[in-house]
Amino acid sequence: MLDKLKIALVLLVIGSMSGLLIWGTNELTADRIEENRERARLAVYVEMFPDVDVNKMVFDSVEGSNIVEIITMLDSDNNLLGYALRGSHNNPFGVVNVVIGVDRNNSIIDVKITETDNTPTYVSLLPNFLRNLRSQDIRDVSYDTSTGATSTYNSVRSIIEDAKLLVAGDTILEAYQEVISAAASYQLLFEFSDETFAIEYLIKDDAGQRIGYAYHATVDGKELALIVDQDDTFLGFVGIGHSDLDSAFTAFEDYQDTAIKDITLDVSGSLEDQIATVFEAVQTLLTTTMHATYDNLVRFFEVFDDSDELIGYAYIGRAEGYNGDNVMKVTINLDGEFVKLEELSTNDTPNFFDLAFSAFEPFYGQTSISQDDAIDGYAGASASGASLYLIISSALSYHAERMAE
């Protein structure tokens, strides 16, 4: 007992002394470190805006975004030079701080990583990616593909995307609000491949309630969205960031406020026909599948065997993995048993994802999965495993609730 007390006491003394020394050093250096950081940031601003009057910079903090501060740059005659947007994002390897310089015409002057804990070797892979952003319009910025430094790249991209929203305004949300005035936010549900429409968004109101769905497609080089309410009543088409297709949309006004599955289109005209193709593709989707109103689930549909007999339900779910969202299909039979897991899309590292995926195969035939059992299986691939667990357990719970109803 005395020995254990002695160990505890020694560790306590060592820990306390360490804490005291670190506290003292922090007291001594904190102000100077902050000054250095401020000076380094100022040097970046001046490099981006050589004519700026440093005494006339206006600092505005931002909340709820990866952008933490917007600095308005004025010259000595009070002429607007542009904006510096200071952003910060955390990825699994630490923090990435970025400054984006934008001139008064919304053209990117430069993007610089000012501070990061990410592995220097990977950070050093980014200069070309950053250089290629220069002179692009931030409202319509396009990115080079991943650079080999995926986490740092994704952090920089997230910061730029938020800067884009702040500079350009949210053109998508503004478009939705033309049709659903209560629209306050939207969330990516699904990205389609080989479909007439590309993306499905969930539209939410101020309270975070589902109030509709939007299906984005491109017609004649212009992006549009077909919008339905939460009961799949067709509400109309809107152009995203433009009004070029508005005249073609008038052909669909007669069908507004009708359940999409009950609509039979009768429109004519070249553009109208192309828009009608989008409409019919969405109509087919919404007729054959149903929205899953559950966290981590997108939709579900019935599964039939070769003789057209109902044998179960398939649930499409998405949840955040190691490198963005994993999208999976979970099949559940009529007895409520989990019978199949299929990958629809993932950006996770294949070896880790495969390890996590195979950890769930032993659960085939079960009606529920305990988190403790699942974790044992996917140890070593925790991010991918946790994402798959969320999707499968959500599908099983949602299925059980539906059946109980």
Add this chain to the structure above:
Amino acid sequence: MAKQVKKSKQELSKLQNLTKGFLKENPIFVFLLGMCPALAVTSTLETSFGMGVLVIFVLVLSNVVVALIKDFIPKEVKIPSYIVIISTFVTIVGMLTEAYAPLLHESLGIFIPLIVVNCLILGRAESYASKNNVLNSAIDGLGMALGFMFALMAIGFVREFMATGAIAYGVFLPLPFEGSIVNLETYLFNIAVFSGPAGGFIVIGTLLAIYNGFEIRKQKKAELERQKLIEEKKRIALEKKRQRELESAGGKA
């Protein structure tokens, strides 16, 4: 008496203790300890020097503290205690560098906190400071860290020179002047690979080969000397034997 002779053979003088890490027990070229910073931060002479200074600070102070409190630390928690002590000094050195040499701090980046897991530092705490007095531990820490710094600087010198043709100063360190020496950048030396990780491996490999080449030559030379000495002794013994035989033959006659 024999015991005393043996003891004095084992115990090094203060000077020998200080200098043993320079070449004979060099952490990088002999023990291959601390290879992570040796590869990662030696792209320039200045960053190598900077990392060397930080390691001197941490190694000397952690050796001193470990030697001071070694008798109070229960053996069950020796390693965790050493790690806490080392990480304290690493945190302090990190803060000081960020405050007074921000460019060096930015350049060394993540490799400053990684000094905590430098095998050299924990190795000296466990193998030397925990068994010796404060003064000897401080000298050992200083000598080993200087040896480590010299090795880093040798690697950094070759890498920077091969990559840029020049050796710059005042870029990362808070010196009141900056410039470059031996500037041959317009000539042959502009081989970018040497500033990257591959260059680190190439240079360390080459320097290790050169160092070991010298060591092997030295050993061979010493072996040759030893053989010569043995031959000489044999010859003298043989001559003495012959002389004795001649003397005894002359006496008989």
